Amino acid sequence: MDTSVKTNEELCDVYCVHDEIVAPLKQSVHEEDIAGMALMFKALSDPTRVKIAFLLSQGQELCVCDIAELLDSSIATTSHHLRQLKSAHIAKSRKEGKNVFYSLQDHHIHTLMTMTLEHQKEKSGHDR
Secondary structure (H helix, E strand, O other): OOOOOOOHHHOOOOOOOOHHHHHHHHHHOOHHHHHHHHHHHHHOOOHHHHHHHHHHOOOOOEEHHHHHHHHOOOHHHHHHHHHHHHHOOOEEEEEEOOEEEEEEOOHHHHHHHHHHHHHHHHHHOOOO
C-alpha cells in the first residue's frame, strides 16, 4: 500500500498565491538563519543530546562526570555529545581545576527545552 499518495484534502484545488501574505514572509526569511536553525535542530535530533539539554535546563551546571552518570554512559560518549551541543551553540563549558562544567548557552535554549517538553506533555496526555 502506497502511503505517499496525497488526498484532495492535502492539496489546493487551484494555484492561487496570496501576495499580501507571501510578500512580507519572503522578506523575513534569511537563508543563513534558517541554516543555523537547521543545525541546532540537527544537534537536538538525537535523544541523548536532548536528554543532556533537558538536564542542563534544570538550572545548574553539570560536570561531564555527573552527566555521564545521569546518562549511564562513558565519559568518552558523553564528551562526544557535549562537543556536538557546544558546536551547535546549545551548551557552553568552563573548566574549573580538573573538571569541566556545562550549562545551556542562554535563556533561549532553556525556553526551547521548556516549551518543547510542555508541547510533548500536552500531546501525549502526560502530566508529570
